[in-house]
Amino acid sequence: MSRFRPNLTPCNRTRREFLGNLGGGFAGLALADLLHAESGTPHFAPKATRAVFLFMNGGPSHVDTFDPKPELDRCDGKSYSGDAEVGSNGRPIGNLMKSPFAFKNHGRSGLPISELFPHIAKHADDLCVIRSLHSDTAAHASGCLQMNTGAISIGKPALGSWINYGLGSANRNMPGFVVMTDPRGGPIGSASNWSSGFMPASHQGTLFRSTGSPLLDLATPKGTSDQTQRRGLDLLRDLNTKHLATHPEMDELAARIESYELAYRMQSEATDVVDLDRIDAKTKSMYGMDNPLTADFGRKCLITRQLLERGVRYVQLYSGGGHIEETWDGHTNCITNHKLHAGETDQAIGALMTDLKRSGLWDETLLIWGGEFGRTPTSEGVGKFGRDHNWQGYSMWLAGGGVKGGQAIGATDEIGFKAVEDRHHVSDLHATILHLMGLDHERLTFYHQGLDQRLTGVTEERHVIREVFA
């Protein structure tokens, strides 16, 4: 066995890729392989073994959140004359607009955070804000795709798929990649944001609902008693086992028998995850579940903690769903928009951070906060309060396992249009996330269409942002 790539086949593919590519598996494979329960082989010691992507869908404004711009305050109301591309899709262009939100320095590090996030600000010393990100597109669909899959075209595996492919499952009773969307709808592009692309379907994100039955078809059908359900599964196992005698060589069939038992256990385990009755009122209140504004995201963050406890590798939470003002897409009035969406999420995110620290999961969990792009320092239309899309410079933050908190990396220009110092493409962020999880973005490859494909693409050189690391 090679020490550099797991199980190389003669055609330079790992055995896992090989099977995935060929379909129709055959005898001789370990049962565990077929259920994707084996742990993968990280390239080096991971700092974090799980990740939570808090996806602020629609594009939060960096100059109103984590990137204070005193010069913008001074230029408020003036027209913009720099060389950044302003606005998207022919929308009206207004004048420069200062942030109505006050920034304050927080923690020992003095990291500036706007008043939109009083709860997150309490963890300022844990946040590593990257202020110099840029991407390739001004549109939501391709922007969400790029943030999730590295590419602006559909059909590529999501970050969560790559992490699960690289690290393997830690709990076979639960899906390894869980997505929870906003009650107002999913992100634009929907499932293509958590698709496994050219990887096997077992790596795709699974939609998880925070109320009712969490997974599609998880619940025993209406009108079927638990006893009947169990008796049905017993008969199925009995008949399948008899049939297995005709094809004893096929582990694939044995794996399929086992998958029904896993499903049965998933039924109780996944249902447990969303059953918050056992959680004390104080904790629920900490997550904001006693306030209608914060209850939904609070519930999701609390469930996220429970998912992490059960070994789910990657959880993605969407704040905002559907279109325009129902998301962070503050075209009409960015001020009320961000007050609403920050108000819905800040407390719960702060609570999740506190809770992870308390439960000991903090050191092995990576938190990622941000959207598909930022917003313009100009208003959308003269005298209006909206902001348009800005992909030329924006902020995101990382926190948790392996991350050096209390710092801001890189900078946008004086008024916040373009990333100018330590510029980092989205793919650099992806390389950094993989690195924190023990995976080398250049070596984590999946053979497809004649190429060893990577999350960070194969054409451009991408770099790990080393300043992030503790």
Add this chain to the structure above:
Amino acid sequence: MRLLVSIGVAFAVPAFAIDYEEDIKALLKQRCVSCHGALKQKAGLRLDAGSLIHKGGNDGPILEKIILRVSSRDEEERMPPEGSPLTPEEIAALDEWISNGASFSDDEVVPGSPESHWSFQPVKRPKIPEVKDKAWIENPIDHFVLAKLEEKGWSPAGKAEPRVLLRRAYFDLIGLPPSIEEQDAFLQNPDLTRVIDGLLTRAGYGERWARHWLDAVRYADTNGYERDATKPFVWSYRDYVIDSLNSDKPYDRFIIEQLAGDELPDRSSETMIATAFLRLGPWDDEPADPATDRYDQLDDILNATSQAMLGLTLACARCHDHKFEPLLQKDYYAMVAVFNPLHRPRAGRTELAIPAGTLKEVAALETRDKAINHLKEVFEQKYLQSGKSKLPRDVVTAFLESKTKEQKDLSKKNRKQLDEELAAAMPQDEINQLRQNRPDLPRAYTWQEKSNAPPKTHLLIRGAPGRHGDEVGPAVPVILNSHQFPAPSDYSSNRRLGLANWIVSRENPLTARVIVNRVWMHHFGHGLVRTPTDFGIMGETPTHPELLDWLAHWFVHDANWSLKKLHRLILQSNTWQMASNLENRAYLQSDSENRLLWGQNYRRLEVEAIRDSILAVSGKLNREMHGPHTYPSIPPEALEGHSDPEAIWKPLDEKSASRRTIYAFVKRSLMLPMLEILDVCDTTQPSPGRRVTTVPTQALNLFNSEFSNRQARHFAARLKREAGPNPVDQIRLTYRLALCREPTNDELDSIGNFLETESLEELCRVIFNLNEFVYSG
């Protein structure tokens, strides 16, 4: 924790000897061979075989220098020049291997030159090999397979039982189980050829095999991205594929129509609809960068053509010469030049489908529509002047005069209302007459060439749309035989026709091999080449190269590109008819993937066949063919992740939703959950074949979903109706309908026991979930 264990392994100090094949060769192949291999020999050096590494390059031996070069701190000096430097572990392994004499196996094969790669050689008909066990031979296929087995001293598996063969033939050819009557007829007269011939004449054959083709050509009903708009009339292409297969259209003609149906001298609405192939890819109607987007669209067409039809990964040569195949960047842009004249018919973000027919028919339709418009205009004037309109006077004047901007705006605003009035007031006789004389044409979802003068095409340096290199004309990859493109016609560049004619020419070494391999794959679970979209150097070599060539040659020369003849030949072979219980431990140990074909493969059915079978045995399968897509019901929870949960799915009545799965709406942003979970292919790329994964969410779907439970109720009702009240009769009928066999006594006991407390519906649900129900072969 398992994870810690594996980290421990990853960091272990090398305590075991370095293995050239596993450690060194893999590393060199991944990091060095693209510049120092058979394709390119920078500094005259090759690192793709031990003997060549020892030989060195232009400057003599290099073994001593390797470690210096890979560990240099000087970026100019360090190898490899691209990507991250080798890791300390990798360098240590190389060092150790070299210090220990850089040994390699004596029988290591030095890779040949790319020109000599097997799939680029002309297809010749190999001699049929002699075999010892002549009694086993049914047709030439068996010679090739048996000869290889005999070489190893192995013997093939025995023939499968008749009921197994019958079920296998049904699933392979039509994707549905045989009825009781069909089972009885076969068991009385087990003439498989008659069954095969009968199945090949059924409409279900086209429905089954069209799905395989749709996988290969990235079919979907929508564009993906933000609006994920429905591709208008794209379903007529799906019907075209079904009908073409059912009529056994020769494969060469099938290819030509899809690439160039509009450029054919005998163009028709059918051949126009075929060219929807070109437009099936995803499309962002709000592209981040329109210039790049244009090349992305051309790339999509090029990629679908080269992978599905030629088994080449030409799209890898967009930014530079292919790193592993003898395909040049120039080859890529020469192919771009073929598709560059195409335009997407659209009105802003709205895509259009165009009338499909002969040039004469399309022209006549245009004339008719002009005449109708003229009638309407004349009537409109008269109507407005007559004072009959209910519109305010100033609006009427605005329509009549249409001089000032205000008047034009006013007209625009009131257009709809006026049209409604006109529609009610205008006598339709004359228009109806015109329509009757010249009926509408079908519509094709296709690209168009606007003239016969193609735009210039340039090679793009590093693939960047702004950076023009040399101008290129249409051509085929230089590694393959050259080809003369035809002159333009009066209305089209004829470049696609030129390409299509080359693809299906008898001299093309790839086309027949690729399709024969795909057909083989669907009859055995694996192709003879196990990378069906990649026949290049990076693809796998055939398990039975002579058989592949024999079949390809026979397919073109004897079968005249008839797919049905190919199915017939394969299914009549003893190879296909072997049993699939592969219990020989010795064989398994040495050939666990059954590459030598010592038995048939037991295969999980594709999700479409599983769903269709459930409907078939429940008695609810609606066999209506063709037409716009259907919407099987989706639970509301599954719509939750979508940005427009209300608007995207229009559930139909149960009967329409119970048609074969090939008619179900394929929405790129919302796949039917059952399909998505059960390994439907990615719709954005040509698929090399379905994967088989086994995960618990599949069990949840098949056991708990509304669909399974509803069909279980229908199945139970059918059983009661057809078998009567006796449980044993009911169980027997269940088994015959669902599994094509009688239950064993043991099974009867288990089920009888179950039915003492549980209902027949519950049994039916269990049956749909049996391994035996979802596997065939």
